[in-house]
Amino acid sequence: MIDHKKVRVRFAPSPTGPLHMGGVRTALYNYLFAKKHQGDFILRIEDTDQQRFVAGAEEYIIASLKWCGILPNEGVGFAEGPFSPYRQSERKDLYKTYVETLIRNGHAYYAFDTASSLDQLRKEREQQGSSFAYGPQNRHQLFNSLNMTAAEVLQRLNEGTPYVVRIKVPENDLIVVHDLIRGEVEMHTSQMDDKVLFKSDGMPTYHLANVVDDHLMEITHVIRGEEWLPSAPLHVLLYKSFGWESTMPKFAHLPLLLKPDGNGKLSKRDGDRLGFPVFPLNWTDPLTGEQSKGYKEQGYIPEAFVNMLAHLGWHAADDQEIYSMEALIEAFSLERVSKSGAKFDPDKTKWYNEVYLRSSTDQHLAMLFLPIVQEQLTKSIPSRHLCTSAGHLIDAESLLAYCNKAVALVKDKAQFINEFWDLCNYLFVAPITIDTTILAKKWKPPYETFFIKFADALSTLTSMEATQAEKLHTAIANDLALKPGEVMQLLRIMVSGQGSGVNLFEMIALLGGKESSTRIEQNLKKWLQTLSTDAAASRQ
RNA sequence: GGCCCGUUCGUCUAGGGGUUAGGACGUAUCCCUUUCACGGAUAAAACACGAGUUCGAUUCUCGUACGGGCUACCA
Numbered sequence: 001m002i003d004h005k006k007v008r009v010r011f012a013p014s015p016t017g018p019l020h021m022g023g024v025r026t027a028l029y030n031y032l033f034a035k036k037h038q039g040d041f042i043l044r045i046e047d048t049d050q051q052r053f054v055a056g057a058e059e060y061i062i063a064s065l066k067w068c069g070i071l072p073n074e075g076v077g078f079a080e081g082p083f084s085p086y087r088q089s090e091r092k093d094l095y096k097t098y099v100e101t102l103i104r105n106g107h108a109y110y111a112f113d114t115a116s117s118l119d120q121l122r123k124e125r126e127q128q129g130s131s132f133a134y135g136p137q138n139r140h141q142l143f144n145s146l147n148m149t150a151a152e153v154l155q156r157l158n159e160g161t162p163y164v165v166r167i168k169v170p171e172n173d174l175i176v177v178h179d180l181i182r183g184e185v186e187m188h189t190s191q192m193d194d195k196v197l198f199k200s201d202g203m204p205t206y207h208l209a210n211v212v213d214d215h216l217m218e219i220t221h222v223i224r225g226e227e228w229l230p231s232a233p234l235h236v237l238l239y240k241s242f243g244w245e246s247t248m249p250k251f252a253h254l255p256l257l258l259k260p261d262g263n264g265k266l267s268k269r270d271g272d273r274l275g276f277p278v279f280p281l282n283w284t285d286p287l288t289g290e291q292s293k294g295y296k297e298q299g300y301i302p303e304a305f306v307n308m309l310a311h312l313g314w315h316a317a318d319d320q321e322i323y324s325m326e327a328l329i330e331a332f333s334l335e336r337v338s339k340s341g342a343k344f345d346p347d348k349t350k351w352y353n354e355v356y357l358r359s360s361t362d363q364h365l366a367m368l369f370l371p372i373v374q375e376q377l378t379k380s381i382p383s384r385h386l387c388t389s390a391g392h393l394i395d396a397e398s399l400l401a402y403c404n405k406a407v408a409l410v411k412d413k414a415q416f417i418n419e420f421w422d423l424c425n426y427l428f429v430a431p432i433t434i435d436t437t438i439l440a441k442k443w444k445p446p447y448e449t450f451f452i453k454f455a456d457a458l459s460t461l462t463s464m465e466a467t468q469a470e471k472l473h474t475a476i477a478n479d480l481a482l483k484p485g486e487v488m489q490l491l492r493i494m495v496s497g498q499g500s501g502v503n504l505f506e507m508i509a510l511l512g513g514k515e516s517s518t519r520i521e522q523n524l525k526k527w528l529q530t531l532s533t534d535a536a537a538s539r540q
Numbered sequence: 541g542g543c544c545c546g547u548u549c550g551u552c553u554a555g556g557g558g559u560u561a562g563g564a565c566g567u568a569u570c571c572c573u574u575u576c577a578c579g580g581a582u583a584a585a586a587c588a589c590g591a592g593u594u595c596g597a598u599u600c601u602c603g604u605a606c607g608g609g610c611u612a613c614c615a
Contacts, residue, residue, distance in 0.1 A: 014615050049614055115613065122612095131542065131611070164613050182545070191543055199613040206615050230544055230610040253545085256608070260551080263607065308552095311564090315553055319563040338553075340546050341608060348552065348565040358578080412578045423576090488574040500575040 007039025009221050011065075011072070012210065014046040015057035018283035018292060019064045021344075022225065022257040022266060025309045029254060030223045031070045032310070032332040039220070043075030044213060045087045048203045055286045064280040068302050069325055083217040088209050095204035098212050098242070099165050099197055103145075107241035108197060110145035110153060110163045117143070133193035136171045165198035167207075167238065175233040180221075180252040180334045187233040195234055207231060211238040214249055222249045223334070226341075229253045252334045255313045256341040266344050268292060276346040280305070299418035300349075304356035308349045312342045322355060354415040366403040368417050370396070373403055373428060376421055402428075405510050409502040424502055427510060431497025434523050436530060438499045442490055448528065450480055450487055451494060455520040461513030466505040469516075473505070494520045494527075 011027040013019060034041035043065065045058055062077035074081030085091060102108035111134075118134070125132040139146055144166070145153045157163070173189040197208040204212070214222060222235075232251055239248040257266040260274060271278035271293070281294035295305050307323055315338070316323075316331045323331065357365070374396070394402075410424045453476050461468070473491070477484040492504050495516055501507065508516045 012615090016615070046615065052614060111613095118613090126541095129541070133542090133611080162613090166613095185544070187544070193611085196613050201613075203613090205613070210615090225609095226545070227609055227615090233544090255546080258608075265608080311552065313552090317554075319554070321552095321564055338546095342553090343551060345551050345565065351565055410577095413576065485574055492575070498575090500577090502576090504574070 005218070005220055007034055007037040007220050008042065008218050009034050009039065009223055010042040010044050010075075010214070010217065010219055012044040012046050012213075012224075013061055014049060014052070014206075015054060015061065016049070016052040017054050017057055017285075018279045018281070019057075019061045020266075020268075021278055021280065021295075021309065024064060024068060024070070024280055025257065025312060026223065026225055026254060027065060027070050028068070028306060028309055029314070029332075029334075029337070031072075032329050033221065033223060033334060034073075035329040036332050040073045040081075041071075042081070042083075042217060042219075043072040043078060043086065044217070045076045046206065046209065047087060047089045048199075048206065048209055050201065050203065060281065060283060067280060067296055068306050070306070088204075088213065091209075091213070092203065094216075095198065095209055095212055096202070099204070099208060102167070102197070102241055103165065105241070106168065108165050108167050109139075110157070111143065111166045111194075111196075112145075112156060112161055112163050113143045114162075134166065135169055135193040136190070139166075139168075139194055162200040164196045164200050166194040167197055167234070167241070169194055169237065175236050177229075177232045177236055177251055179229075179232070180250055181337050182229075182253060182339060185229065185232065189237070192234060192237070195231075197238075207234055207238065211235050211242070215239070215242070215244050215247065218247075219249045221252060221334075223252045223254065226253045226256050252337070255338055257312060258341045258343045260344050260346060270344075274346065276349070299416035300353050301356045301360070301417075304353040305349075307356070308352040312344065313338050350415050357411060357414065357417070360411070362404050362408045362411070365407045365411060365417060365420075366400055369403050369407055369420050370400050372417070372421055373399065376425065377428060402510075409506050409510070413502070426496040426498065426501065427507065430515075430519055431523070434497045434526065435493050435499050436527070439490060439493060439527055442486075443527075443531070446480060446482065447487055447490060448524070450476060450482060451491070451520055451524045453480075454491070455517040455524070457517075458508070458513040458520070459517035464509050464513060466503070466509040469505040469508045491520075494523045497523070 009030045011023075011030050013023055013027075031041050033039070043062070045061075047053060047058075058076065065071065072078045074083065075086045080086075099108060103110070113134075118132075122132040134142065141147075146168075148156075169192045170189045175187050175189060175192075177185045177187075179185055195207055196205050198204055213219075232253065236248065239245050258264065259266050259270045266278065268278050277293045277295045277298050277300075279292050279294050280296060282297045283292045283294065284290070285292075296302070303324065306325060307328075310323060310328050310332075311321070314332070314336055316336065406424055406427045407420065409427070410420055413423055414420055454473065457472055457476065458469070473488075474484045477487060488504060489499055492501065492507075493499055495504075495508060495511065511519070
């Protein structure tokens with residue numbers, strides 16, 4: 001059977017908290033599949049549980065998808081398409097009419113059992129070492145419309161007795177779910193129970209709302225997490241009961257994301273414990289005030305995050321690891337999604353970011369680095385060379401140009417933009433302390449002359465290339481019968497305070513002759529003072 | 541417990557009846573190098589186990605073990 005229908009898929013989270021990275025991956029696979037087949041990708045908010053609703057969660061989901069570049073064609077927070085509304089709480093009345101149809105056709109029934117009576121039954125069965133399931137075996141002994149006359153049912157309904165609606169699972173049938181990833185999954189109806197479809201608060205359960213909406217919104221493929229596989233037969237049964245079998249969507253159940261160590265599903269706790277984000281964006285719980293870190297704020301590049309996520313459970317036939325969103329769309333197929341759960345690897349995630357960082361343009365990185373620099377500069381004593389003569393910080397435009405050059409020097413040394421400042425703050429602010437441990441180890445008296453001469457030569461240069469600084473360095477060293485290499489690390493300390501860092505001569509060129517020579521003179525003086533006081537101390 | 545799904549290096553995975561079982565992350569060593577990196581090279585590292593089918597099984601079948609999920613008027 002060839003399907004000519006336009007592909008339409010959906011991501012349907014419930015706003016019960018921040019969107020987990022596993023959820024982002026589900027959204028991503030839906031998005032990739034839709035784009036691959038020139039289809040539509042829909043965001044539907046499944047807010048049928050009033051108890052678990054969390055303020056801000058919906059906005060968080062939308063913002064997360066936007067940051068990742070996973071953009072729905074229709075849905076809450078995006079374009080309102082022809083199937084509006086996309087928030088289930090706003091579709092409340094709809095579900096009731098559908099559930100009534102089911103009751104009329106004998107596929108569902110009213111149940112008046114109280115939650116506590118069912119709890120009691122569960123407890124009793126548990127103590128006996130078995131379990132309780134509301135279904136074909138016992139539904140004729142329970143408090144529901146199957147065991148009442150129509151008049152009795154009507155009376156209770158009119159009296160306002162709280163009720164739920166349950167599906168009436170057939171007693172002897174085999175339900176087959178055709179899963180695009182797992183093949184045929186069979187379940188006998190004797191293993192299923194009469195799940196609640198409609199709650200006493202007037203809201204549908206996930207099962208009902210999901211099937212009704214997917215049908216109404218003309219969804220062709222349901223791509224969701226593996227935790228839904230056990231209830232997939234129930235959903236198939238619902239499609240059958242509604243008479244929608246011919247247009248039933250195809251199913252694909254994605255493998256779960258697992259903890260990096262140990263066993264089990266990846267959870268927020270693991271991130272806290274092992275020190276990596278589990279959420280795309282920072283999140284503060286509105287009730288507890290508890291904070292969770294996000295990939296964005298930790299300095300991850302969204303493309304790297306998406307690339308990593310795509311490979312947690314999917315892989316193309318080749319050995320390629322780096323895929324842009326366009327390349328992912330091109331290469332993606334549900335058939336190549338793996339069946340087994342994937343343990344999340346924080347190290348590989350960092351590596352992905354490193355790769356994307358290195359391939360980013362200096363311009364782009366400078367834009368991201370600029371606000372960090374501005375914040376740091378206002379915190380610390382302004383660096384002389386980044387001030388105007390009046391003592392104000394240089395303007396943002398010039399600072400951006402400077403960042404551009406700085407970024408070019410550090411980007412190969414970092415995995416994250418957040419590390420840039422620690423790695424090269426001496427390019428912006430003169431060092432307060434210098435590494436005297438290395439100086440003490442390598443210092444020889446003749447070096448003093450070298451530094452004086454070098455600083456002197458630099459002070460006259462307004463602008464220079466790195467090669468110029470290097471030639472100058474070599475020439476002066478040679479004049480003093482020194483090997484250029486032996487003073488290099490010491491020179492680095494005189495300029496940056498540290499024994500390691502960005503390319504030495506590029507650094508000097510960027511700082512400029514005047515700033516470099518000033519730093520050398522001051523730090524040399526500081527060092528010589530340290531030497532003499534140490535000498536005085538040891539003489540006593 | 542019951543039901544469902546799964547199992548290739550430590551991790552993500554490619555492969556698939558006959559292969560030196562491939563790649564990536566991580567790890568180790570070496571090269572490059574003023575430092576730290578980048579880069580380059582090399583190495584160690586896997587088919588859960590037991591039967592069956594077969595000339596031959598990591599690949600197919602069954603079982604066992606192990607792992608995961610579900611088992612709410614949560615999604």
